[in-house]
Amino acid sequence: MLKLKNYINGELVAPVAGQYIGSYNPAVGAMHALLPDSDEQDVELAVQAALAAFPAWAATAAEKRGQLLLRLADLIDLHLNRLAEAEATDTGKPLSSAKTMDIPRASSNMRFYGTAIQHFASEAHYMAGTAINYTVRHPHGVVGCISPWNLPLYLFTWKIAPALAAGNCVVAKPSEVTPLTAYLLSELCQEAGLPPGVLNIVHGYGHKVGAAMVAHPKVPVISFTGGTKTGRSIAATAAPMFKKLSLELGGKNPNIVFADCNFEEAVVTSVRAAFANQGQICLCGSRIFVERSLYEQFKAAFVEKVNALVVGDPLQENTSQGAIVSEEHLQKVLSYIELAKAEGGTIVAGGEQVQVKGRCEKGWFVAPTVIEGLAHNCRTNTEEIFGPVVTLTPFDTEEEVLHYANCTDYGLSATIWTQDLTRAHRVAHQVHAGIIWVNTWLLRDLRTPFGGMKNSGVGREGGFEALRFFTEPQNVCIKL
Ligand SMILES: NC(=O)C1=CN([C@@H]2O[C@H](COP(=O)(O)OP(=O)(O)OC[C@H]3O[C@@H](n4cnc5c(N)ncnc54)[C@H](O)[C@@H]3O)[C@@H](O)[C@H]2O)C=CC1
Numbered sequence: 001m002l003k004l005k006n007y008i009n010g011e012l013v014a015p016v017a018g019q020y021i022g023s024y025n026p027a028v029g030a031m032h033a034l035l036p037d038s039d040e041q042d043v044e045l046a047v048q049a050a051l052a053a054f055p056a057w058a059a060t061a062a063e064k065r066g067q068l069l070l071r072l073a074d075l076i077d078l079h080l081n082r083l084a085e086a087e088a089t090d091t092g093k094p095l096s097s098a099k100t101m102d103i104p105r106a107s108s109n110m111r112f113y114g115t116a117i118q119h120f121a122s123e124a125h126y127m128a129g130t131a132i133n134y135t136v137r138h139p140h141g142v143v144g145c146i147s148p149w150n151l152p153l154y155l156f157t158w159k160i161a162p163a164l165a166a167g168n169c170v171v172a173k174p175s176e177v178t179p180l181t182a183y184l185l186s187e188l189c190q191e192a193g194l195p196p197g198v199l200n201i202v203h204g205y206g207h208k209v210g211a212a213m214v215a216h217p218k219v220p221v222i223s224f225t226g227g228t229k230t231g232r233s234i235a236a237t238a239a240p241m242f243k244k245l246s247l248e249l250g251g252k253n254p255n256i257v258f259a260d261c262n263f264e265e266a267v268v269t270s271v272r273a274a275f276a277n278q279g280q281i282c283l284c285g286s287r288i289f290v291e292r293s294l295y296e297q298f299k300a301a302f303v304e305k306v307n308a309l310v311v312g313d314p315l316q317e318n319t320s321q322g323a324i325v326s327e328e329h330l331q332k333v334l335s336y337i338e339l340a341k342a343e344g345g346t347i348v349a350g351g352e353q354v355q356v357k358g359r360c361e362k363g364w365f366v367a368p369t370v371i372e373g374l375a376h377n378c379r380t381n382t383e384e385i386f387g388p389v390v391t392l393t394p395f396d397t398e399e400e401v402l403h404y405a406n407c408t409d410y411g412l413s414a415t416i417w418t419q420d421l422t423r424a425h426r427v428a429h430q431v432h433a434g435i436i437w438v439n440t441w442l443l444r445d446l447r448t449p450f451g452g453m454k455n456s457g458v459g460r461e462g463g464f465e466a467l468r469f470f471t472e473p474q475n476v477c478i479k480l
């Protein structure tokens with residue numbers, strides 16, 4: 001069985017304690033690899049390697065650092081098939097999604113920040129006749145990047161690329177649930193000639209490796225994507241140490257459909273927004289609010305399309321819905337479907353576990369599920385399920401739907417469907433969310449600020465925001 005290693009100081013090494021964790025293929029419900037069950041000893045080695053590498057990496061010209069990221073982007077593209085197969089095996093997502101979404105985005109992240117760093121300029125402020133200020137942005141030193149299982153290489157690279165481009169050395173921890181592509185990336189880092197210690201990848205549990213990174217006094221910056229509960233515990237450790245934090249957390253995103261929408265586009269994209277990656281994206285539109293005059297027509301078309309989604313073997317071309325990432329997560333998703341029924345909801349599509357025939361008969365699959373008849377403020381409609389479950393709710397007025405949209409503790413993203421531009425602006429500005437899409441969903445421009453309000457996070461990633469996060473500004477004021 002494949003035995004993964006940590007990547008520390010440029011070498012692939014076994015964990016100090018010699019312990020391993022099983023990694024499962026959720027589509028077949030069986031173990032397919034072992035990953036290091038690392039602990040604080042491995043984190044210490046990684047931090048020491050990163051500290052040693054930092055002075056030379058920080059002194060390396062931005063152009064040279066950028067070139068190394070561009071080389072990594074090329075290598076990711078070159079190994080697209082192998083990486084996509086690994087991602088599909090680890091997550092249970094359709095191979096076609098891994099090939100067209102996850103892995104291409106990973107190379108885009110590298111390419112984007114390999115280039116962006118060349119354009120990241122210092123600010124200067126002139127005080128007429130008195131002084132000139134210029135602001136230098138220094139890398140922090142060693143930064144910690146902790147990423148989740150839903151979009152493994154996509155989100156891992158989304159963090160490490162700006163951190164490295166800005167001149168930091170990185171200790172990174174992929175999710176223990178989906179470690180494979182980060183491991184393969186460490187091999188590509190060796191091939192690309194990344195200097196030893198610049199990037200270190202420590203595999204293992206969050207409560208051991210992640211917690212040790214967050215508590216480490218020589219890691220002053222943490223970038224985290226994952227559940228809100230975990231984000232809260234990271235913040236509790238980091239706050240008294242005055243660490244700089246970027247937290248990208250959960251979402252319970254409203255998808256607001258007005259009667260004047262482009263109907264066909266609204267239906268097709270709402271299905272994608274609800275069920276892409278089996279609903280396991282923090283941006284998924286998991287609460288659909290439809291203007292009452294359109295409600296029945298929308299419901300019929302939506303349910304028809306949902307019933308046509310193919311739940312099946314991730315390796316088959318026609319599969320649109322793969323497996324749920326783990327047995328534990330499957331149970332969580334199923335428990336929310338039961339909760340929805342107990343809260344008075346009616347299942348209008350799906351609503352149960354699916355047994356896929358053949359190779360995947362022991363896999364963890366859930367039918368894409370649509371529920372109606374729930375109160376806007378019940379638990380099903382306010383807690384993050386993070387699975388293929390969506391609710392439908394009618395509304396009568398703009399004021400009412402804004403109340404529904406804003407009634408959760410989350411504030412990550414929202415989509416608004418209307419042909420009325422004035423209404424689109426008006427509603428967009430009143431929804432409490434960091435990312436608003438009008439007549440689209442998950443249309444990403446990597447230059448834009450990405451992140452959430454309220455319990456969806458702290459800070460923003462993307463574009464120059466991430467380069468600002470991963471640098472410490474220092475102002476120099478010169479009297480004229
Ligand atoms: N991107 C998102 O918004 C994600 C949201 N979630 C939500 O969170 C729920 C729980 O999923 P989990 O897999 O448990 O996510 P999680 O938040 O525990 O995992 C994310 C990452 O944090 C690490 N981690 C866990 N505990 C840590 C700690 N104490 N200190 C530092 N790092 C730690 C994990 O090992 C993983 O690398 C999901 O059901 C879903 O609702 C989960 C994954 C991604």
Ligand SMILES: O=C(O)/C=C/C=C(\O)C(=O)O
Pocket residue numbers: 148150151155158225226248280281282283444450
């Ligand atoms: O940057 C993106 O395009 C998507 C990010 C998605 C997440 O952060 C998530 O699902 O956790």
